[in-house]
Amino acid sequence: MSAPTGVVDEALVWLNDPLTWTEPGGVLELAGEHLYMTVVAVAAAAAVAIPVGAWLGHSGRGAGLVVWLTNASRAMPTLGIILLLAATGLFGNTATVIAAAFFAVPVLLVNTYEGVRGADPDARDAARGMGMSGGRILLQVELPLATTLVSAGLRTTIVQVVATIPLAALVGGGGLGQIIALGMGTQRYGEVLAGGVVVAVLCLAIDGVLAIGQRLATPAPLRVSAR
Amino acid sequence: MPGNPWFSWSYVVDNAPVLWQRTVEHAGITIEAVAISAAIAIPLGALISRYRWLSGPVLGTTAVLYTVPSLALFAMLTPALGIGRAPVLVGLVVYALLIILRNTVAGLATVDPAVLDAARGLGYGPGRTLVQVAMPSALPSIIAGLRLATVSSVALVTVGVVVGFGGLGQIMFQGFRNNSYRAEIMTATLATILLALVLDLALWAAGRALTPWLRRRTA
Numbered sequence: 001m002s003a004p005t006g007v008v009d010e011a012l013v014w015l016n017d018p019l020t021w022t023e024p025g026g027v028l029e030l031a032g033e034h035l036y037m038t039v040v041a042v043a044a045a046a047a048v049a050i051p052v053g054a055w056l057g058h059s060g061r062g063a064g065l066v067v068w069l070t071n072a073s074r075a076m077p078t079l080g081i082i083l084l085l086a087a088t089g090l091f092g093n094t095a096t097v098i099a100a101a102f103f104a105v106p107v108l109l110v111n112t113y114e115g116v117r118g119a120d121p122d123a124r125d126a127a128r129g130m131g132m133s134g135g136r137i138l139l140q141v142e143l144p145l146a147t148t149l150v151s152a153g154l155r156t157t158i159v160q161v162v163a164t165i166p167l168a169a170l171v172g173g174g175g176l177g178q179i180i181a182l183g184m185g186t187q188r189y190g191e192v193l194a195g196g197v198v199v200a201v202l203c204l205a206i207d208g209v210l211a212i213g214q215r216l217a218t219p220a221p222l223r224v225s226a227r
Numbered sequence: 228m229p230g231n232p233w234f235s236w237s238y239v240v241d242n243a244p245v246l247w248q249r250t251v252e253h254a255g256i257t258i259e260a261v262a263i264s265a266a267i268a269i270p271l272g273a274l275i276s277r278y279r280w281l282s283g284p285v286l287g288t289t290a291v292l293y294t295v296p297s298l299a300l301f302a303m304l305t306p307a308l309g310i311g312r313a314p315v316l317v318g319l320v321v322y323a324l325l326i327i328l329r330n331t332v333a334g335l336a337t338v339d340p341a342v343l344d345a346a347r348g349l350g351y352g353p354g355r356t357l358v359q360v361a362m363p364s365a366l367p368s369i370i371a372g373l374r375l376a377t378v379s380s381v382a383l384v385t386v387g388v389v390v391g392f393g394g395l396g397q398i399m400f401q402g403f404r405n406n407s408y409r410a411e412i413m414t415a416t417l418a419t420i421l422l423a424l425v426l427d428l429a430l431w432a433a434g435r436a437l438t439p440w441l442r443r444r445t446a
Contacts, residue, residue, distance in 0.1 A: 007306035074378050075423035079385040080416030083399050087407040163296035170389065171403065180302045184389060189306050196302030200295040207294050 010190020011197070027179070027198060033093075034165055034175040034202070041097045041161045042154075045104035050150065053109040057116025057146075058138045066113050073106040082167055092173025100164040104157045111153025115146025144219065151217040155210040162203050176202065235410040242411075246398065250418055253394025256312065256387075257380045257426065260319035261327075265373060268324050272331025272369075273357055282332065289325040297322070297386045305390055315387035322383060323376035330372025334365030367441065370434035374427050381423040395419045 014020055021027045056062040078099060085095035119142040127141045143150075166177025179195030182188075239246065275282040295303075297318060304314035338361045346360045362369075385396025393400065395415045402411030435442065 011306075074375070075382065075420050075427070077382040077385040077396065077399075077416060077419045079388070079393075079396055080399050080412065080419055083403045083407075083412045084409070084416060086403060087409045087412055159294060163294075163299075166296055166298040167386065169298075170400070177298055180298055180389065183302075192302045193306050196299040199299035200303065203294055203296055203299070204291065 007189045007193055010188070011194040014191055014194045015197070025178075027176070030174060030176050030178055031198075031202065034162070037093060037097050037100070037165050037168070037175055038158065038161050041100040041165070042104060042158055044097075044101040045108055045157060045161075046154070049105045049108035050112050053112030054116050054138060054143060054146075056109075057113040058134065058142060060117065062113075063117075066110055070106045070110050073103060076103075078103060078164055079167055079170070082171055086171040092168050092171040093175070095171055096165060096168035096173050096175075099167075100161045103164060104161055107157050107160065108150075108153045111149045111156075112146065115149030115153075116142045118149070119145040148218050151214045155207070155214050158210060159203060159207045162206055163199075166199055231407070231409050233409050234413050238410040239414055242414075246395075246414065246418060249395045249398055249415075250422060252392075253381065253384050253396075253419070254422055254426065256316055256319065256384055256392070256394060257377060257422075260316055260380055261323050261373060261377050263316075264320045264323035264376060265327055267320070268327035268372075269331050269369060272328050272335065273362070275328075276332055276335040277353075277357075286325075286328065286332070289321075289328055292321050293325040297383055298389055301387065301390050310391050312392045314390050315384065315392045318387075319380045319383060323380055326376040326379070327369070327372045330368045330375070331365065334368025334372075335361055337368070338364040363438075366438055367434065370430060370437070374430045374434075377426050377430060378423045381419060381426060385419060395422070 019026065053066075056066065081102065082095050082099040085098055086092060088095075090098070116138070123141055123145065124137060127137045132140065165175045166180065168175045169177030169179075169181035176195065176199050179198065180192050183191030183193075183195055271285065275285050292300075300318045300321065301314050304317055308314045308317060342360060342364065343356060346356045351360065384394045385399060387393040388396045388400040395418050398415035399412050399419075402408045402415065405411060
């Protein structure tokens with residue numbers, strides 16, 4: 001094992017080389033791939049979780065299912081699921097995106113469910129009194145009131161997916177995890193460190209941007225009560 | 228594809244010693260990480276419940292650390308700690324920290340103020356109030372935090388393959404390398420889930436034994 005300072009120097013040199021970023025298969029291209037995979041996984045998870053969560057919250061059914069799903073998903077090792085999907089013959093990237101979406105569903109589902117479920121009963125009553133149908137109550141009253149929780153759920157989900165995608169590199173896929181996996185394979189620990197820093201910074205930056213987005217997405221009257 | 232079943236009992240029987248060894252390794256690092264994390268997070272939680280101004284910086288820092296992906300964290304720890312068990316252990320401690328800390332703070336925040344008043348009225352000092360009154364009241368929440376931290380740590384250990392110490396993840400990955408030997412990956416995945424459930428159950432039972440007053444209330 002080389003001395004830590006040597007590794008840090010190597011990492012700095014690597015990060016300071018413009019070619020590291022711009023070459024084909026460089027950091028920028030990998031980051032683009034990483035974000036593309038994230039978008040696909042989050043979109044797939046949202047397409048399932050938000051409607052189902054909203055419907056369950058609206059009808060008040062499935063509380064047990066929601067709790068069970070969240071707990072069960074925590075015990076499942078993400079890597080195991082990715083490897084199992086890869087063993088069905090899927091490519092590394094596809095397997096990882098499916099697994100990331102799979103683990104994103106419970107988070108979004110719970111938040112949507114709780115948000116719709118927790119809508120002020122008085123508002124719901126008033127809407128019914130005005131003659132709104134169930135679907136309209138859900139779309140025009142309950143979901144707007146659930147914005148805070150749904151956007152919080154989206155933020156957690158996106159950050160979680162960005163953090164999961166690096167695992168693709170272990171099953172031969174792309175994304176920023178490749179830098180780490182490649183560095184490990186070739187024992188260039190400077191690149192391992194640099195790759196770790198790049199992934200960590202991306203995650204923290206996305207979380208920061210989303211924190212602002214979450215604030216903007218929350219209707220002003222709801223902001224005070226949030227947190 | 229014949230000859231690559233999703234599950235094979237003969238695989239489990241033939242490889243029982245290795246499976247057991249990895250399971251023990253996996254359980255060992257999980258328990259050690261959660262124990263270390265609890266030893267840091269519970270006192271820290273008590274501290275920030277008392278000195279409110281500390282809660283922002285401390286919870287903020289742990290939340291930032293929590294956001295860093297496991298693969299990246301293990302990767303960043305290797306130059307300093309080398310390859311193997313150490314970076315995985317430190318990484319697990321870091322992740323468990325936020326979970327246990329949050330639950331400790333939340334648990335202490337819900338202690339009935341009347342009970343604290345009563346303790347003060349009985350002449351308890353702040354230290355004794357914390358240990359003998361506030362902590363037992365916060366115990367259910369702390370145990371919930373320990374359970375959550377344990378279950379997520381078990382799943383996280385598997386990512387340790389990247390630095391050469393993944394417990395059962397080592398077997399999963401070997402299965403993938405062995406031309407995607409499904410039975411091997413499946414067995415290791417199921418064993419990981421089972422380990423998480425067993426440890427969770429053990430903590431649940433310990434929590435039940437430690438809080439007999441809750442049982443009496445519901446009975």
